[in-house]
Amino acid sequence: MVSRTKKRASLHTLGCRLNQSETLLIKQRLKADGYEIVPFGEPADLGIINTCTVTNLADSKCRQSIRQFTRQNPDAYTAVIGCYSQMGSKEIAAIEGVDLIIGNQEKMSVVDYIGQEKNEKPVIVREKISQDDFSISYFGDAPFNQRANLKIQDGCSFVCSFCIIPFARGASRSRELGNILLEAEAKANQGVRELVITGVNIGTYRMEEADLLRVLEGLNAVKGIDRIRISSIEPTTIPTELFHWMNDPQHALLPFFHIPLQAGNDKVLREMRRRYTISEYLEFLHLAHESVDSLYLGTDIMVGFPGETEEEFQDTCSVFLENPFNFCHVFSFSEREGTVAAKRDDQVPLEERQCRSAYLRRLSSKKRYDFYGAYLGTTMRVLFEDPKPDFWPAYTDNYIRVVVPRDAMNGEDLANRCAEVRLNRIAADFVEGEIVRMLD
Ligand code: SF4
Known part of the structure; x- marks a missing residue:
């Protein structure tokens, strides 16, 4: 039997900013319940691992982290939550020592499910994901410095052919505006000066009359918030009104865009079921680059999508090199069960994906170096x-x-x-x- 009188909790997050923002809220709730939060890797009575399932590699890293925790803390209560719990609960249940597996619908209530004793078999909570808009009920009040992720939206209805996220996190839904602003005020009172606006597809934010612009307007008025950074935002969903705010020194919105490109070839984009052509994407990119002073432009690129030829990959490299990108996150395509792309019989060999990925990463380092170099002396x-x-x-x-x-x-x-x-x-x-x- 596990004594939880010591109440040491250790949390670990894999994957995206959204997961990080959710883990932080769970941490705040645990602190309020009297837990001492200890770094992952130190002895703990409770472990919560917030997982990601965006690639096979992500799944494997999750399993490693869970095993690491249960091996180091065989008597601790172990909860696994998030996207991999939603999609791979059976695989997680096979790992010795796991007590609780919670999918995305209930994960923010994980603290309510934690038992006093270890379970003989893991309890699995994997509810259907609600399509409703939402609020978050607990933000905590522990001091927290500098930069914090702020969740405004969840899920995605775009259903790109390679992506598991719409299955793992459900359809797009938005967080109630007043509730967002309340958390922003709470964060400002805790010492946060920079908010990073986070969600799966934040450009699709809609709550009654409110859209992303309205959210940013509201956040800009929160006392104590000096900087607002938009995290990744899908092409075709970005209002050009943002350019004006990014240029305005009185506005907290920072000159930063991270706009996933995924591929620099129209055939590949079509098969990925992305919602733009290369020329549409680049038209927006150049408009942003020309309209906003000192703008940072980052992107995500996926290499080795099924059927991607060497020429098509080179198209992507050229688009990345010849346009005003400053950095890219490179992802190798990963077969996600249940997606259209995983069923194709023209998969690119793994070594080729790795090779393309390494090549593009080198290009990205060079781009970042040039970007940094352009500001030396300023x-x-x-x-x-x-x-x-x-x-x-x-x-x-x-x-x-x-x-x-x-x-x-x-x-x-x-x-x-x-x-x-x-x-x-x-x-x-x-x-x-x-x-x-x-x-x-
Ligand atoms: S926009 Fe596409 S890649 Fe992004 S989460 Fe939605 S389905 Fe996945």
């Missing part, structure tokens, strides 16, 4: 995060990773403060800078 605003042993990390408004060496700061505390920083030198995947002046 002065940019940053928000500092918690310190590392040797340096203070921060991001500029347009997402350049900056570090300021601690020994240059005479012990001054920079955490959660804004400053103007001159960018001096590119080192690996960040830029070393020096403070020109503190802004607060």
Whole structure:
């Protein structure tokens, strides 16, 4: 029998920002219930693993994390929640030591399901995912610095042919606007200065009369929130009104877009069931690049989609290289059971996918290096995060990773403060800078 008097809980998140935002809310709830939160890897009485199922590799990493926890904590109560729980509950149930498996519908209530004793067999809670819009009832009040993900939407109704997310998270639905603003105010009171707007397909946000613009307008008015960053947003769903706000120094919206391209060839895009052609995508990209000062443009690209030829892959590389992208997240296609693309008989061999992926990653590093290089010698605003042993990390408004060496700061505390920083030198995947002046 497990004694939960010590109440040490350890949480681990795999996958996207949405998962991170959900784990944070669960953590807040556990703190309010008297748990001490300990880092994953330290002994705990309760483990909650929030999982991802976007690729086969993600599934395997989830299984590894679950095994790591149950091996290190054989007596702890172990709960596995999220997308992999929704889609792969049988595989998770086969892992020794798991007590509870909860899919996406009930996962935010995981704390209510946690038992006093370990179960002989895992309890599986895998309800049908509701199509209704939603609110979140608990935000917590523990101090939390700097940047926080804020969930405004869940699910996706686009159903791209390779993607498991519409099955794992259900159809698109939006969070009640007043409830979003309440959490934003709570986060600002906890010390958060930057919100990252998060969801599966945030451009499709609709709640009665409200759309994404209305959400951003509301968040911009929240006292204490100095920066708003939109996370990944689908092409065809982005209102051009955002350009104006990104250029306005009085508006908190930052000059940052991450717009998944997936492929740079119309045939592949069509087979992926994406909702745009290359020329439509690029027309928007150039408009954004020309309209917004110092804009960061990132993207997602998938390589090795079934039937993708070497020429089609090279088309994608050319589109990425020849247009104003600054970085791409590269994903190798992964057969997800139940999707249209997984059934095709012209799968690209795994080694070829890996090869293409490595090649594109090299192009992406070069693009990022050039982007960083273009700002050397300039002065940019940053928000500092918690310190590392040797340096203070921060991001500029347009997402350049900056570090300021601690020994240059005479012990001054920079955490959660804004400053103007001159960018001096590119080192690996960040830029070393020096403070020109503190802004607060
Ligand atoms: S837009 Fe496409 S890739 Fe993105 S979550 Fe929806 S179905 Fe998946």
